Amino acid sequence: MACTCNAHNQEKYQQLDAVIAEYIDQPGSLINVLHKAQGIFGYLPEEVQAYIAEKMDIPLSEIYGVVTFYALFTTEPKGKYNFNVCLGTACYVKGSGKILERVEKELGIKLNETSADGLFSIEACRCVGACGLAPVMTVNGEVYGRLTPDKVPAIIQKYKDLEANN
Amino acid sequence: MEMVNVIIDGKAVEVEKGSTVLQAAQKAGVHIPTLCYLKDVNAIGACRVCLVEVKGAKALQPSCVYPVSEGLEVHTNTAKVREARKAVVELLLSNHPADCLTCVRSGNCELQSLARQLGIREIRFEGEKNTFPIDDRSLAIVRDPNKCILCRRCIATCQKVQGVSILGTINRGFNSTVGPAFMHPLDDINCALCGQCINACPVGALSEKDDTAKVWDALADENKHCVVQFSPAVRIAISEEFGIPMGAISTGKTVAALRRLGFDKVFDTNWSADLTIMEEGTELLHRIQNGGVLPQITSCSPGWIKYCEHHYPDQLDHLSSAKSPQQMFGAIVKTYYAQKAGVDPATIFSCSVMPCTAKKYECARPEMNSSGYRDVDCVITVREVARMIRQTGINLAELPEEECDSPLGVGTGAGTIFGATGGVMEAALRTVYEVVTGKTLEKVDFEEVRGMEGIKEATVDLDGTPVKVAVVHTLANAKKMMDKVRAGEADYAFIEIMACPGGCVGGGGTPIVNSLTRTILPTDYRAIRGLGLYEDDKNLPLRKSHENPFIKAVYAEFLGEPLSHKSHELLHTTYTPRIKYNLNWNK
Structure with a gap:
């Protein structure tokens, strides 16, 4: 979830200012700025896009067009633990569709959704470069390979336990 | 070359x-x-x-x-x-609603014409169709993305002609659509509601909010006293809807048609354009003489006003406090006219025919009720009034010429040129010159403020005092000028700004000129319409606002003098700073 703490938010905008300052004189650098902004905020909400629009003097409609064109940009906050199921060719023929279904069922949310408590979200991708381990899923970058649907609940439990112990 | x-x-x-x-x-x-x-x-x-x-x-x-x-x-x-x-x-066509029969653009849709031209008799490809929500929340513009063919003409118009960039492409592939960022309703954002996107749209994806039903209802209501005004540009623009050549003047025929629709009184916004000159011109002289905020900027164009409120909220004190002619007219109809005619203002339905979509928004602004009632009840565009006239079976082209009703039916040539870029400036100069110098202006034509150049400048000699003025049309040019004003680099006394290219004759409520016609016309269609207004001006017996006998009468009988207490109450207004983007980080 986005931090609502003002000081923390201010810090993020200061980081964004530095990114914009780095790219402002380079034509065609909007995608770089958006990419880094998403790294800072976790997603690209309206106020972040509007901020970039104002600071870079680019129409908000154009920025929103770029954000919605590229699948890697998201306007929704990601969960603290982001499940990314590979639906690339190798994983798909090895049954990653069933993995995704099971993740959705166990977490009670659909693809591209975030759970109400902000802990979990599900995404799909088109190859993580680990086809030898297909079907593959990552959670916050940690790779889980040679999956079967029945292995999914234990992985989810791991993150629930982690959260409970925090 | x-x-x-x-x-x-x-x-x-x-x-x-x-x-x-x-x-x-x-x-x-x-x-x-x-x-x-x-x-x-x-x-x-x-x-x-x-x-x-x-x-x-x-x-x-x-x-x-x-x-x-x-x-x-x-x-x-x-x-x-x-x-x-x-x-x-x-x-x-495979992803386009096949509802041509009931579409607002039936008969002047470029997709429909193409299908006919190419001899398409069946749609071979059947597949999924997009279902996007229709945005009909604003008072001026309706957006139906399901009819959009992604040509991007509206985007280019909003970005390049107007410099506002409300519209953009959203998503990709089959899910692509055109709309404002975050698909916000046009109502909620910094859209000027100028309607230029409608004029650019080849299909029915963008259209004016149709208010004809409201007007028909009022006309059918025996208890309503229905009064209509029509703006300077309407008398030119309406011609094209009825096969009369572009740029030809149809004042008398428009009056005849409106009367046949059932309006009790047909009046002329040219009259209140003259009234605007009296108020706005006097305001300018006051500002010059009393060290007021200069440059003073015109306030007739509601699209421009809304743009200024969103994008230059710190510069609103440059705007003339004078209401637009439409709104002055509305306030006078329910006060002066009601008294004079012995009509209860509560029963008056005040309708206006405009070349403009933003006027629909303007008449609903909360402060526009100085008569004690909503000053203007309903605004319809030229396209809508043409639709109403067609519904009655009347061919406007065949009607006789008729005169407007009295006392708000006579306007001068100065009023008529309000419809073209530079017209308000020229009308103001004709009056200001004579008021300041006490001399008769021999040459009433100020050629240097006419024409389609984006920003025009002139220096007028008021008996030894040079006065620098500028004329601006399109919002992209307005931005250039306002950046100068904000920077304190605009050393003009008076600036005219109109939101639409060519002024009101190019308004978002005028007949749509399709791409092919725009291509083959020898010159810009808005220039052709504008020349028609200058021709009308040349042929009118009175060409200076302050010489209008019915303007003299309203001051003698009712208002007193320009900028009087009563004038201030009825004919002047205030502006509201608005935000450009919803910037939470700003708070």
């Missing part, structure tokens, strides 16, 4: 280097069908309707973006070309 020789369909033609095949074809008298192309606004090769065979090229090429080169040989009418164009349009 370097020239190149090309051959279009066997015909040799010499064109300027840098031209496109489409332009060369036009010069050769060959009309290549287009869809996403809009002269001077959009040439992006997106729709592929203008495909042609270029000798030596592997694939068919879009002629609107393909540059000419020496010896280029092009065929625009081969079987391969015809089949390709047909397939392109069929694919567009």
Whole structure:
């Protein structure tokens, strides 16, 4: 979830200012700025896009067009633990569709959704470069390979336990 | 200019280097069908309707973006070309609602014309259709993305002509659509509601909010006293809706038609344009004499006002406090006129016919109720009034010329030119000159403030005092001027700003001029309409606002003098700072 703490938010905008300052004189650098902004905020909400629009003097409609064109940009906050199921060719023929279904069922949310408590979200991708381990899923970058649907609940439990112990 | 020789369909033609095949074809008298192309606004090769065979090229090429080169040989009418164009349009139709019979653009839809031109008799491709929500929340503009063919003409217009960039492409592939960022309703954002996007749209994806039903209801209501005003530009623009040549004046016929629709009184916004000059001109003199905020900027164009409130909220004190002619008229109808005619203002239905979509929004602004009632009850555009006239079976072209009713029915030539860019300035100068100098202005034509140049400047000699003025049209040019004003670099006394290209004659509520017509007309259609207004001005017996006897009467009988207490109450207004974007980080 986005931090609502003002000081923390201010810090993020200061980081964004530095990114914009780095790219402002380079034509065609909007995608770089958006990419880094998403790294800072976790997603690209309206106020972040509007901020970039104002600071870079680019129409908000154009920025929103770029954000919605590229699948890697998201306007929704990601969960603290982001499940990314590979639906690339190798994983798909090895049954990653069933993995995704099971993740959705166990977490009670659909693809591209975030759970109400902000802990979990599900995404799909088109190859993580680990086809030898297909079907593959990552959670916050940690790779889980040679999956079967029945292995999914234990992985989810791991993150629930982690959260409970925090 | 370097020239190149090309051959279009066997015909040799010499064109300027840098031209496109489409332009060369036009010069050769060959009309290549287009869809996403809009002269001077959009040439992006997106729709592929203008495909042609270029000798030596592997694939068919879009002629609107393909540059000419020496010896280029092009065929625009081969079987391969015809089949390709047909397939392109069929694919567009496969994801387009086939509701032509009831569509607002039926009869002047460019997609419909293309389907007819290409002989499409069935839609071979059946598949998924987009279902996007319709945005009909604003008072001025309706957006139906399901009818959108993604030509991007509206986007280019909003971005390049108006510089506001409300519209953009959203998503990708089959889910692509056109709309404002975050799909916000136009109502909620910094859209000026100028309606230029409607004029650019080839189909029914963008249209005016249709208020004709409200007007019919009022006309049918025996207890209502229905009063109508029509603006300067309407008398020109309406001609095209009824087959009268572009730029021809139809004042008398418009009056006759409105009377036949059932209005109790038909009045002329030219009258209140004259009233605006009295108030705004006097305000200007006051500002000059008393060290007020200068430059003073005109406030007739509600699209411009809304733009200024969103984008230059710190500069609102430059705006003349004078209401627009429409709103002055509304306030006077329910006070002065009601008293004079012995009509209860509560029963008056005050309608206005405008070349403008933003006027629909203006009349609903909360402060526009100084008569004690809503000053103007309903605004319909030229397109809507033409629709109403057609519904009655009347052909406006065949009607006799009739005169407006008294006392708000006489306007001067100064009022009539309000409809063209530079007109308000010229009208103001005619009056201000005579008021300041006490002399008669011999040459009433101020040629230097006329014409289609984006920003015009002039210095007028008021008996030894030079007064610098500027005239601006389109919001993109307004931005340039306002940046100067904000920086304190605009050393003008008075600036006229109109939101739409060419002024009101190019308004978002005027008849839609399709892409082909725009291409083949010898000059900008808004310039042609504007010249019609200057012709009207030349032929009117009175050409200075302060000479209008009915303006003199309203001051003598009711208002007192310009900027009197009563004038301030009824004819002047205030503005509201608004936000450009919803910036939470700003708070």
